[in-house]
Every structure is written in C-alpha cells, then in structure tokens.
Amino acid sequence: MRKKSMILALISLLALSLLFVGCGGEDDSTATTAGSDEVIKIGFLGATTGGHADFGIKTLEGMKMAAEDLNKEGVLGKKVVIVEEDHASKQSEAANVVQKLIHRENVKAIIGDPTTGITKLAAPIAEDNKVVLMSAGAVGPNVVNTEDGQLREYVYRNTLLDAVAAPAVVKFLKEEEGWKKVALITSMNNDYSVGLSKIFKEALQNEGIEIVAEESIQDGDQNFAAQVTSFKSKKPDGIVFTGYYTEGGLFMKEVRKQGLDINMVGGDGLLGSTLWELGGEAVNGSMVYCGFMADPTMAEGKTKDFIDRYSKEHNGELPNMFVAQGYDAVMMIADAMKAAGSDDPTKFKEEIKKLENWQGVSGTITIRDNHEPLKSPVYLLEVVKDEEGQHFKVKAVIPVKG
C-alpha cells in the first residue's frame, strides 16, 4: 500500500507541476499583452540548436543588430523587441513555435525560417492569422504563393532567388570559363538541393551545356568515393553541386583524391567556412553564387558601416549573407511600418508590396507583382588561398535585370 500511495503522490505532483508551469506561462503572456502597446515585437523563427543551427544563429544576429539600430530613434515611437524561439529544425515544434509567437507573444511580424521547408510550414499559419512572415533565407518555390499559384498576402522574402541567379551564373560559366560538359550532383534528402538541381538543369540545357553525369548523394554522407569513381571517366569540365557545404567540401576532397582537376559551382548552400575547413586545399577554385558578400575593400555607404560594425563586435569576423538578410528583413518591415504609419500587419503589408529599388545592406530589392523579390546583383565568389589563408573572393558581380 505504501508503494501505491507513493505512486499516487508522484502522479499528482507531476500533474500539479505541469499545471503550475502552464499557469506560469499564462501569467507571463498577460504581462506581455499589456506591454505590447509600447513595443513592437518581431518574432524570430529558426533553429538555434541541431544540425541547421548555423543559419538560424546568423539570421538572429542580423535581426538583433537591426533592432539596436532602430531603437536609437524607435519605430512609430515604439521600441522594437526581437522574440526568439528555437525549434531545432523539427517540423511539429516549428508549428508550435509559430503559434506561440503569434498568440502568446503577439508579434507583428515573424522573420524566418532560413530554410524553405519550415517557411512553407509557417506560411499558411501566418496567412490565416494575418501576421507578416518575412523569410530571410527561403529560396524554394511556392513560398509567397500557394501550391495552386494563389498569392499569399502576408508572406514575403528578401532572398536572391535561384531562378534569377542560376541562369546568370550558367551563362557566365559558358562564356567566360568555357564549360561544355558538367556533372550534376544532387543531395536527394535535401529539398533545397533537389529544387536547385531542377533550375540548374533547365539553365544548362538552355545554354547548351551537356550534363554527362547525374549523381545523387545525401545530407549526412561522408563517403563519396563511389559517386566520384563513376563519373570520373566521363571527363566533365566542371561540377554543379547543389547541396550544402558540409558535403560539398568532402565531395571535392574526394574529387581531388581521385586525381581530377576540375572545379565545382553551387548555390549559397555552399557558402560557409566549413567548405574549406572540411575540403582543405581541394576546394580552392570552387565557385559559389550568393546575394551578399562582405568585402570591406569594395563596400560603400551603409553596407560598409554594417560590415565594419559587425566585424568590430565579432573580433574581426565578417557578416555572412544570413546576417545581412536578417538585418534587411527587420529594416524592410520597419520601413513598411513607417510608410503605413501603423504597426498593424493588415496595413503595413501593403507597403511591403510597394518596395521598389529598396536599398538594403545586402543589395537592391524590388518586390515584384508576383510578390517575389528581385534582388541585384549576383555575387559569384571563388575560394582562394593567399596570405590571409583560405577565403571567398568575389570573382564576378553579375547584375540582374527584371
């Protein structure tokens, strides 16, 4: 009997503690609702733990910098507060986080997610609840519109779209680098990679470049010996690699190990120092295109200020694309709020649609009629090794016209 009463006590304790924590949360939310008139809350949706945490952490850094800048004067006389929640890249948790940001924190806008999949998950929730969702990283299809092509009113993004960038890059590779035959590598369990490969395939065909081999890999793979061995004999001029940097670095290592002297090109999934930390010398000459590159020698105006400030605060580290896009996303929202004279999402979303040649730290952004951003220019970067060690260097700046 003693045992049973112990168990009963244990259960009631558990139930009580759950209730207590639940109520604790409730109190917290009433407090924040009361305070929501004096501040403008902007939610961060992203992972700060787990495998994709790097994108989330950088976006958040940019958002916090933007809030700091805005709070010198305030927006509509209010302070901007960034509310952060981690979902560790789990979909069910991401859905919980979006609901929590909207209903418990009463955010006016959500910045994120840096990945397409979770942005697609968050989009209908934001749309239904009339809260603006601005993704500072999603590049896949069907984000600002639904699957059947209907435009969403509350969902936007400020990224360089692959459909804009890849054709420009392919054209450059054909005309300036003389590529005629390529091997196309796709990471099949990565939605970004699958989508990008489709876009590249079309661009390559349009430019008349032959795809001599199509190989698949998976995110998380470490061993690419088999894939490289199988396309080696077809002698491609270059490799189009649509996955992420972790696999990209290791893949090139294997390419060099097997004695092939060709370079790789890929999207911003390859953008990160991890590429050479894992790939070593093998990634020298690898090319990556992206919507932003911090180059203190070339930058001017507010981009330069932004780079200088970030590197001062981070021991000389330069801001990456996610920092810049996170920063711009908050600034776009703030500018739209100022233009609308209101922090009501139903009002300021109209001003987001009107943004044209908007100057951000990451480039010029126009929101087109189809709600997709047109961002210029495309930065084509190359990994070089010099006295500073390995780093990305701007190889070409390719302007994009609408």
Add this chain to the structure above:
Amino acid sequence: MFEQQIINGLTLGSVYALIALGYTMVYGIIQLINFAHGEIYMIGAFTGVMMVTVLGQGFFGSIIGAMIVCIILGVLLERTAYRPLRKSTRLAALISAIGASIFLQNAMLLWKGPQPVGFPQVINDAIYHIGSIEITKIQLIILVTSAVLMALLNYIVKYVKIGKAMRAASQDYDTASLMGININSVISFTFALGSALAAAGGVLVGMYFNSVAPLMGVMAGLKAFCAAVLGGIGSIPGAMLGGIFLGVAETMGVAAGLSTYKDAIAFTLLIIVLLFKPTGLLGKPIQRKV
C-alpha cells in the same frame, strides 16, 4: 573500377565492423542494445581531434588518447545508465540508452556547435597503385589498424583470463556468476573494450573523411548495429563479417546508381538475411526451453 569500389567498400566496412563489435559484445552478455554506442564513437572522433590540436599528438597519440577517454566514458555510462536497470525489462534499459544518446549528442552540440570540424592532417596522404587499383595511404592505415585491433580482440577473448570470463558470461550469465566470475567487472571490461574499438573507429573515420560532427554517431551507430545483427548478434566474428559485408554492399549499391536508396540498402539486406537466417549469418540458433 569494380576492384576500386571493393577497396572503398572494405575501408568503410572495416570501420562499421569496429563499431559493430561494441554492440555485439555488450549484447552477448547483457542482451542490451547500447544505443549510446554511436555517441561513444562520435566522442572518440572529437577526442582524436583535440589530441592533435590541443596536445599536439600524432596519429598514435590521438588514437590512444581517444581510446582512454572513451573507455572511461563507456564504463561510466554502464554504471549510471544501465547497471541500475539490469534486472528490469529490456525496453526500460533501451529507453535509458536512448536518453543517454540524446544527452551525449546535445552535450557535444552545446560544446562544439552543430558544424562539422575538420580533422587536422596528421598523415600525408599518398596514393599507391596496385595494378589498376588505387589505394590511398589513409585507406591502408584504416585497413591495417582495424585488422590489428580485431586480432588483438580475438586474442584477448580467446586466451586472456578476463576474455574467457566474458565468453563464459555470454554463454550463461547465472552459471558464470556461480562459478566465481565477478559479473560486474566482466561487464565493465566489455564496455571498456567496445568503447575503445569505437573510439578507434571514430578517429579513423575522422581522418578518412576529414570531418567530425556531433550527429555523426547516429547513422553510423545504426548501420553498425545492423552489421552486428546481420552477422549474428553476440558473435564476434559475425560482427566483423557483417560490417565488411555491409560496407561493400553499400558502396556497390551507390556505384550502381542507387545512392538515393543508400540508407535503405543496409536495411533491405538485413531483412533479407534475417528472413532466411533468423539469427544472422553466424548467429547460433536460439534454443528455447519449454
């Protein structure tokens, strides 16, 4: 090209085998699927990196350092997470193992961040040509090191007193303890041996692929466990055979253009083998007493 893929497969397979040995030995004695074993392998790889970067060790230093750290960790893990559950149901111990695995993964994520870390180059890579086959120095080192470690294990289990005690305990746990074998120390020793082999596997993989990440143990652990079951869980030669078999099959599958189905290859093979030989390739048939 076929021979080349065999070499690639053997290299991968010998690492699977090193990890699989830890699963199989532990299972042989206490019938526990030690799900945190993949994390020991991952921590071994990180220790290897730190032996080089922090303590300036070379190849042998980093392997031995990783082994020592993982032996301590493995024994500690058994004491805290498994020993209190030895008399409980096997699922309880399994959940505790999953908990330990989540704990260790996230501890490393917090400490090292999610991004993979490169392995400092401690061996100058070179390519040797044997006929039409190319074999890199690192591949050769992996093959030789795994062979030496497995031979050593075989010696310990067959000829050293504690190894004999291990075999006795895996034959019949209760009788062994009645015969004066200290079961607790045998189990600790088993965890130590398994963890040391996993640590070596971690360092070798880290060097081969030049990448060490907190989540690397998840798939590797699962595949190695598959290898152990494939070979017949509880059987030491079975784990070696299973590991090599799986490594070669997976590499061949990828070479044949099935790489999108890569993770499924290991499991499909496993299922086919188990349907025909329900206790694995070298497993003993289960005798059930009524």
Add this chain to the structure above:
Amino acid sequence: MTGMSSFLESVLDPYYIQVLILLGIYIIAALGLNLITGVTGMFSFGHAAYFAVGAYGAAILTVKYGVPFSAALITGGVLAALAGVVIGFPALRLTGDYLGIVTLGFGEIIRVIFLNLKITGGAMGLAGIARDTSIAIVYILVLVTIYVMYTLQNSRFGRALVAIREDDIAAESMGINISAYKIKAFAIGCFFAGIAGGLYAHLLQYINPNDFGFAKSFEFLCFVVLGGLGSIPGVILGTAVLTLAPEFLRSLSDYRMLIYGALMMAMMIFRPNGLLGGVDLRRLIFKNKYEKQAGRGTAAGG
C-alpha cells in the same frame, strides 16, 4: 463537433490548442503502439513509418483527389494497417530484438521510398494540405481509441494477446493461433498510427519525409515505455509528459534537449516499469473492492 471546437477555441489560445492537438494525435499513435509492444510484447521500432503512411495517404487523397477529410483519414488508417500486414507477415516470424531491428529497417525503407516518389513531393515535401484537424475531432478520436483499446484488452482477443506476451509456447498449446493474433494486433496498432498520421498531416499542412525517421519511432516507443507498457492511462501520461516537456523546457533554450535526455534516463532508472507500470487505476480508485484480494493484487502490482 464544430460547435465544440469553436467553444474550445474561444477559451484556449491557439498555441495551447496547437500543442493539445499534437498531444492528442500522439496519444492515438502511442495507444496503437501500446497494443503491439505493450500488450502483445512485440518490439516495433518503426511505428513512425505507419504514421507516415497514414499522413501521406490521407494528405494525397485530400490534396490531389479531393476526397473528403473523414474518408481520407480512414483510408489513411487502412493503408497503414495494410502496410503493417505486408511487413508483419514475414517479420513476425522473428522475435525480440530481431523483430525490433527489422521493423526499424522497414521504417527507414518506407521513409526512403517517400523521399524518392513523385506523388509525395520527394524531399520538397507535400504542401497545401487543408487544416481540417480540429481539437474536437482529435479528442473525440482519442476517446474512441481509448474505448476500443480498453474493450480489446478486456476481451478474449486481448487476453489471448497478453497470453502470447507472457509465454507464446504455452499460449499456442492452449489453442491460440499466435501468428493470426499477432498479425491482427499489429494491423490494429498500425491502423491507429495511420489515423494519427492523417490528423498530423492535416494539422501541420506540410509534411516532409525527414520528419518521419527512426527518431520519431523511438519517440513513440518512449511514450509507451515511459508511461508503463500495457497500461492505457500510463501511455497517456507518458505521452503527455514527453510531448509537453520540450514546450515547458523551451525557456531553457539551448539546454532543452540535454535535460530531456537526462530526464529520460532518470525516469527509467527510478521507475523502470514506467510511470504507471504495474499500477491498476481501477484498483486504486475502487480500493475497497479489491482490498479483499490484496495479497494477489500486490503480487501482480509489484
């Protein structure tokens, strides 16, 4: 039903509703697994696969073929049960850990197939699913599931399953066709996983194969083992604790999963039979009635 939903939605904030719906869905799936692992004693480490079959089955039917939600949900459940039977036939010849690892393998194979199929959207996932799952529907189905499970467990069928778990040879010699019973239990368990999956897809509105990996299968297993194998209230409690814990631990941000792992170890070490393992709620509530047979009760409860 819609009236009840709108009432609940007016008193609870949508974040709570979201979390509670998710909890209800997980309870349905976990009760299905409980029938397989808890009652019949068959290890299944691939429950997320049947959950995925139900999710994709129902979502494809509503999105691509315009099938009504209720019909799609049931079809999803039936598809999952069929998948269970197809996998169960060969696999159920195995026992113990071997069965566990084979179900885990099948689970991964199903995930990889979804990753490569066109109709599932591959790695891009399936989007544009309507949010048809409401809190009333979920909790009505939770009640239905509890009722079905309770009736099953206390029927001749359920007692046969327990007999198989305790000693399959003895059960067989008593005239129980163990293969048929095992397959039936497996199919029923998978059916509920499929129903839960269909609800899940119509809650999240976007599904992706990577969400249905072995990590989710182990999550379901943890719900069942942690709550108490075979105990319906135990499974519900276990699911509640493990689904709500990450939400409550959210304030610990980066340390969240670390603590979650430690919590799992600690709970198993202190309650190896699960939170409610070996506890019979009826016996606790109607204490006097059972007091007379206390001797027997304690032996079984220990």
